[in-house]
Amino acid sequence: MKKRSVRVIPMFGLSMGVTLAMLSVIVLIPLASLVVFTAQMSFSDIIETLTRERVLASFRVSFGTAFLASAINAVMGVILAWVLVRYDFPGKRILDGMIELPFALPTAVAGIALTSLTADKGLVGSFFARFGIKIAYTKIGITVALVFIGIPFVVRAVQPVLEKLDPSFEEAAGVMGASRSRIFRQVIFPELAPAVFTGFGLAFGRCLGEYGSVVFIAGNKPFETEITPLIIMSELQEYDYSSATAIALVMLITAFLILFLVNLIQARNTKILGR
Amino acid sequence: MHKDTVGSKIVKWLLIGISVLFVFLMLVLPLITVITEALRSGWEIYLEAITDKYTVKAIQLTLFATICAVIFNTIFGLFAAWTLTKFRFKGKKLLTTLIDVPVTVSPIIVGLIFVLTFGRQSLLYPVLQELNIQVVFAVPGIVLATVFVTFPFISRELIPVLEAQGTDEEEAAALMGANGLTIFTKVTFPHIKWAFLYGVVLCTARAMGEFGAVSVLSGHLRGKTNTLPLHVEILFNEFRYVPAFAVSSILVMMAVIILIVRSVVEYIGKRNSEDVR
Structure with a gap:
């Protein structure tokens, strides 16, 4: 690497200044106010808030459903990415475009649509009701909404890696007599694994904080189907900012940890791909 | 085989x-x-629902917040991408991470941090009162929340493209005496126009649909601080399903348009980059 002492391209000061100013106003100052507010709270109050039965129950609901939904998405995401990269069939472009729908459709709209579909009288709900399975207003409903929200994360993480994967390795393994399932397990999956974990992590992070699509379908029964973001929301509506902040801190720290792990995996992955 | x-x-x-x-x-x-x-109860009821006074007000507010978000994030996206890809400086990694923070924060927490920043217990509150500005439970809060959740959407699309393109062309142009603006419009922008358009599309989609953060910061005042998604919530919770879905259908149409634009932009972008190669 050679070192340049003079910047040839102009406008460094201006563009850096504008970038930092806008970043400060929108992101840094509000985040700093969270830190300032937290600093004024006592540690025992934070612990008291976090160990309330109702809050603990909401953590179990949120983490449990987010984990289950992301696991389902990890499997479906790999299948979808595989189908989109490796096969040709009519309507493939439409299928590919539809994957992006959860990014484009407002979460509240997704929420009410999924709720009316899976309620006892809804198209899908009435089918499952015959077997005594309730979807809307249960944890299953929350999971359904989170699967909807998370699916593009896994597909879009796995797709590019699969596109770069050289099929000649699989052919070689096939010629040497490996079965298809063995090829998938030993040749393809090790290459895909970092991307799958990345997609899983991003989906999990998003699902933990998801609010709009879940509030309608969850039913919001305390201790059963109440998610953590909803608890924060109700604390805010009661102007109990300390409790809201304490719970929010747990969620924020978790989100940052997930992001950190994802970045770690991605950094290792680019090293491998760049080899 | x-x-x-x-x-x-x-x-x-x-x-x-x-x-x-x-x-x-x-x-x-x-x-x-x-x-x-x-459309369950027919076209007439549908048209009535989407031309309702409060629906029209909600559409106007949603469009206003979306336009603000797109303009603000366009300016930020262009400057940030230019800063991060055309220069070397210390703390570049930190800056990149900070720009991405907004997408990892739960919408409800976004609402919370703006309430803490501009609400009654904030240090800024007396100043805002003096100036007669209300942020929380008012339009400025909704706009701020919308800008926050879409903050990195445009810069994130531009940075990889500019990264791949390098700095040689800009350096050549600068050495030949072009000023910053000329370099940007003549040399840099042609490379990023499709990525830029895609970023704008993503930003628009997310801005129109934002629910959680806006929900915290809006006082749910009908006709004043109600955006389209919030209006849907109110109607649905009042068991007025047909109007709720009618208003949703506006957002669905916008989502479908966005998906189509996305596909077209991606297709053209791909074809162009193949041409260059």
């Missing part, structure tokens, strides 16, 4: 079948539901 052809064909169509079924059940069916539920 002769022996595998029949087996692999079965696997192929099985996997395609699973994928199509999954996408149909999880993604297409909800879309269809919105439309059928909206």
Whole structure:
């Protein structure tokens, strides 16, 4: 690497200044106010808030459903990415475009649509009701909404890696007599694994904080189907900012940890791909 | 792999079948539901619902917040991408991470941090009162929340493209005496126009649909601080399903338009980059 002492391209000061100013106003100052507010709270109050039965129950609901939904998405995401990269069939472009729908459709709209579909009288709900399975207003409903929200994360993480994967390795393994399932397990999956974990992590992070699509379908029964973001929301509506902040801190720290792990995996992955 | 052809064909169509079924059940069916539920009581009721006074007000506020977000994030996106890709400086990694923070924060927490910043217990509150500005439970709060959740959307699309392109062309132009603006419009922008358009599309989609953060910061005042998604919530919670889905159908149409634009932009972008190669 050679070192340049003079910047040839102009406008460094201006563009850096504008970038930092806008970043400060929108992101840094509000985040700093969270830190300032937290600093004024006592540690025992934070612990008291976090160990309330109702809050603990909401953590179990949120983490449990987010984990289950992301696991389902990890499997479906790999299948979808595989189908989109490796096969040709009519309507493939439409299928590919539809994957992006959860990014484009407002979460509240997704929420009410999924709720009316899976309620006892809804198209899908009435089918499952015959077997005594309730979807809307249960944890299953929350999971359904989170699967909807998370699916593009896994597909879009796995797709590019699969596109770069050289099929000649699989052919070689096939010629040497490996079965298809063995090829998938030993040749393809090790290459895909970092991307799958990345997609899983991003989906999990998003699902933990998801609010709009879940509030309608969850039913919001305390201790059963109440998610953590909803608890924060109700604390805010009661102007109990300390409790809201304490719970929010747990969620924020978790989100940052997930992001950190994802970045770690991605950094290792680019090293491998760049080899 | 002769022996595998029949087996692999079965696997192929099985996997395609699973994928199509999954996408149909999880993604297409909800879309269809919105439309059928909206039209359940006929066109007249539908038109009545979407031309309702409060709906029109909600559309106006949503468009206003979206336009603000797109303008603000366009300016930020262009400057940030230029700063991060054309220069070397200390703390570049930190800056990149900070720009990405907004997408990892739960919408409810976004609402919370703006309440803490501008609400009654904030240090800024007396100053804002003096100036007679209300942020929380008012339009400025909604705009701020919308800008926050879409903050990195445009810069994130531009940075990889500019990164790949390098700095040689800009340096050559600068050495030949072009000023910053000329370099940007003549040299840099042609490379990024499709990525830029895609970023704007993503930003628009997210801005129009933001629910959680806006919900915290809006006082849910009908006709004043109600955006389209919040209006949907109110109608749905009042068991007025037909109007709720009618208003949703507006957002669905926008989502479909966005998906189509996205596909077209991606297609043109891909073709162009192949031409260059």
